[in-house]
Amino acid sequence: MSLPTHLTLEIVTPDRALVTEDVDEVQLPGTEGYLGILPGHTPLLTALRVGPLWYRKGTEKFYLSVAFGFAEVLPDRVRLLARIAERAEEIDVDRAEEHRRKAEEMLQAAKAGNTDIDLERARVSLMKALTRLQVAGRHSAHAASQAKRRN
Amino acid sequence: MPSLIDLRRRIRAVKSTQQITKAMKMIAASRLRKSQERVVNARPFAIEAMRMLRDLAARTDASSHPLLAVREEKTVLAFVLTADKGLCGSFNTNIIKAAGQAILARSNQMVMLGLIGRKGRDFFRRRGYPVAYERVNVFQHLKFEDAEDIANVAIEEYAAAKVDAVYLIYNEFKSVIQQRIVAEKLLPIPRADLNEVDAAARMDYIYEPDPATLFDRILPGHVRVQVWHALLESAAAENAARMTAMDAATKNATDMIDGLTLYMNKVRQAGITREIIEVVSGAQAL
Numbered sequence: 302m303s304l305p306t307h308l309t310l311e312i313v314t315p316d317r318a319l320v321t322e323d324v325d326e327v328q329l330p331g332t333e334g335y336l337g338i339l340p341g342h343t344p345l346l347t348a349l350r351v352g353p354l355w356y357r358k359g360t361e362k363f364y365l366s367v368a369f370g371f372a373e374v375l376p377d378r379v380r381l382l383a384r385i386a387e388r389a390e391e392i393d394v395d396r397a398e399e400h401r402r403k404a405e406e407m408l409q410a411a412k413a414g415n416t417d418i419d420l421e422r423a424r425v426s427l428m429k430a431l432t433r434l435q436v437a438g439r440h441s442a443h444a445a446s447q448a449k450r451r452n
Numbered sequence: 453m454p455s456l457i458d459l460r461r462r463i464r465a466v467k468s469t470q471q472i473t474k475a476m477k478m479i480a481a482s483r484l485r486k487s488q489e490r491v492v493n494a495r496p497f498a499i500e501a502m503r504m505l506r507d508l509a510a511r512t513d514a515s516s517h518p519l520l521a522v523r524e525e526k527t528v529l530a531f532v533l534t535a536d537k538g539l540c541g542s543f544n545t546n547i548i549k550a551a552g553q554a555i556l557a558r559s560n561q562m563v564m565l566g567l568i569g570r571k572g573r574d575f576f577r578r579r580g581y582p583v584a585y586e587r588v589n590v591f592q593h594l595k596f597e598d599a600e601d602i603a604n605v606a607i608e609e610y611a612a613a614k615v616d617a618v619y620l621i622y623n624e625f626k627s628v629i630q631q632r633i634v635a636e637k638l639l640p641i642p643r644a645d646l647n648e649v650d651a652a653a654r655m656d657y658i659y660e661p662d663p664a665t666l667f668d669r670i671l672p673g674h675v676r677v678q679v680w681h682a683l684l685e686s687a688a689a690e691n692a693a694r695m696t697a698m699d700a701a702t703k704n705a706t707d708m709i710d711g712l713t714l715y716m717n718k719v720r721q722a723g724i725t726r727e728i729i730e731v732v733s734g735a736q737a738l
Contacts, residue, residue, distance in 0.1 A: 313500060315596045315680055317493045333660045346508065347660040348669055371670065373504060382500055382673075384596070 304341040305377035310356055312365070312381040319386050320365075326357040327379050329372055338374055345374040349383060351428040353436045362443050364389040366436040368429055385429070389440030392433045401430035456723070459716040463709055470705035476539065477698035484628070484691035490594070491625060491684045501677045505670050511663065518611050519671045522640050527562040529584055529606065529615040530554060531638070531679075533622035533686040534572030536591055540690055541697035543623060543631065544571040550633045551621050555581070564615060568602065568683075584609065591687050599680035606679070607672055610639045622682045623689035629696055631689040638678060641671065 310327055312320040327338045330352025336345075351368040370383035404427035411420050454462075532551045534544050551572070555563045566585040567573040573586045585605050590598045606618045618639040623631040659666055 311500075313497045315494055315497050315599075315677065316490070318496045331660050343658055344656065345658040345660070346504070346666060348666060371504060371666075371673075380500060380504075382497060382504065 306340055307377075308338065308340050309378045310381075311379070312367075312383060312386050314383050314386050319388070320356075322356075322358070324356040324358050327354070328356075329354045329379075329381065330367065331372070336372075336374075338379060341376050342374050344376070345372075347372050347374075349381070351425065351432055353432055353439070354381075354386075355439075361447065364436045364440045364443070366392065366429075366432045368432070387433070387436075389436045392437040392440075394434065394437050397430045397433035397437070400426060401434065404430055454719070456716065456719055459712060459719060463712045463716065466705055466708050466712065470702055470709070473698045473701040473705060477695055477702060480540075480691050480695035480698060484688065484695055487594075487684065487688040487691050488625070491681075491688050494681060494684055498677050498681050501670075501674055505674050508663065508667055508670060511657070517667065517671060519607065519675070520640050523613070523616040525558075525561055525616045527564065527615045528558065528617045528619060529564045529566055529609055530619045530621055530635075531566040531568060531585075531602065531606070531682075532572045532576075533620070533682060534567070534569035534575075535686075535690045536570040536589055538571065539697065540694035541700075543690055543693035543697075544569075544575075546631075547621065547623055547633060548572060548575050550635070551576075554619075554621065554635060566602070566605065569686075584615075590683070591690065594683055594687055596676075596680055599683055600676050602683075603672065603676040603679045606638055607675055620679070620682050622686045623693075624685045625688035625692060628692045631693055636678070636682070638675060641674065 307323045307325055308327060310320055310322050310324045311318070325340070329336055329338070330350050331347040332350050333347070335352075336347065349367055349370045349372055352366075354365045354367050355362050356365075357363075366385075366387050366389075367381065367383045368385040370381065370386075372382075373380045404423050407423035408420070408427065411423065530551065532547065534547050538544065548571070551565075562582075564582050564584040565576055567576055567583060568587050568590060570588040573583075573588060577583060577586075585602070587598075587602070609615045610618055617637065620634075620636045620638050622634060622636075624634045626632045
């Protein structure tokens with residue numbers, strides 16, 4: 302069997318099918334660590350954690366933030382069932398910043414001994430906000446470098 | 453015989469009612485389009501999740517998992533999905549009737565109710581049924597978190613062996629003019645669904661983390677997706693029902709206006725004829 306030359310990436314969330322594209326490389330946040338996937342990967346099934354994901358098409362990189370769900374990898378295919386997934390350009394930086402601030406406050410309050418606060422929840426929401434900010438930041442940095450190269 | 457003025461007033465009243473029903477129909481139509489879109493958009497996720505679960509179940513020993521354990525049904529939890537608002541034809545009546553019948557059919561079992569939607573909650577609460585869970589105002593802004601909450605309740609009750617089965621009773625959106633009531637078993641997850649696997653799925657996989665842990669996470673996910681799907685179906689069916697009901701109401705109002713206008717003209721003509729007769733006979737008397 303010849304090795305496939307590219308991957309078909311599918312990302313679906315409960316609300317929509319977000320991505321269906323042929324790509325060259327994917328990196329995704331598995332529970333046990335980041336996984337870089339090239340065409341011809343061994344079949345794999347993993348749970349996802351909150352974190353950034355990127356995929357590469359030629360020289361162009363695309364960034365997404367994903368949270369919770371599963372990914373199935375086949376030699377010519379990557380399927381992602383994510384609870385939440387957003388493209389970098391969709392992320393509202395101000396809102397993410399706001400969420401980060403709130404989550405940090407909650408964690409501070411929890412440290413100060415306030416037991417009403419759901420620590421796990423605050424932690425997850427902080428992770429989500431940080432991921433979003435990181436993804437949005439990377440996306441704009443990448444876009445800038447691409448623009449520079451073109452000029 | 454009613455006077456001309458009364459009839460005119462009546463026609464005006466029917467007309468303004470008609471305007472309202474027409475507006476409500478338009479609103480329902482636009483909401484229907486949106487909710488229909490959401491049902492379609494949610495489908496790939498549900499299908500993929502089901503497939504993944506099935507493949508995994510074939511490759512791991514799943515029989516021991518608490519969410520698959522089949523027990524004798526002594527206590528069951530039934531989630532009934534109704535609308536929050538009325539004016540949608542027989543949408544709510546039908547689902548409440550179906551739920552009532554299901555309860556009667558299980559008279560030797562204990563039926564707990566999980567009520568989603570104001571109409572169903574009001575009905576069953578007033579009649580003193582045992583309610584395990586209730587929630588209103590979810591359909592206005594349907595979010596996946598709502599489905600998660602409901603699914604979590606089902607999972608907790610089932611895993612703690614407080615109930616022996618969980619059912620979902622809801623209106624499925626078949627077409628704009630047709631809704632179908634379905635009663636679906638949510639838990640235990642039916643084994644038949646898990647057993648049919650094609651050979652290609654039996655490939656050697658790497659698992660992260662190990663299959664058992666993965667299975668533990670996928671099963672609740674599956675339950676959530678099912679609840680989510682039911683919520684979306686119900687929302688679409690509700691909007692469809694409301695649209696047809698309001699369309700019928702608008703038509704009825706048109707018929708009524710026509711009838712009343714005809715009657716009014718007859719009354720008017722009778723009045724004119726009478727006056728002429730009076731004038732003529734008055735002239736003759738001179």
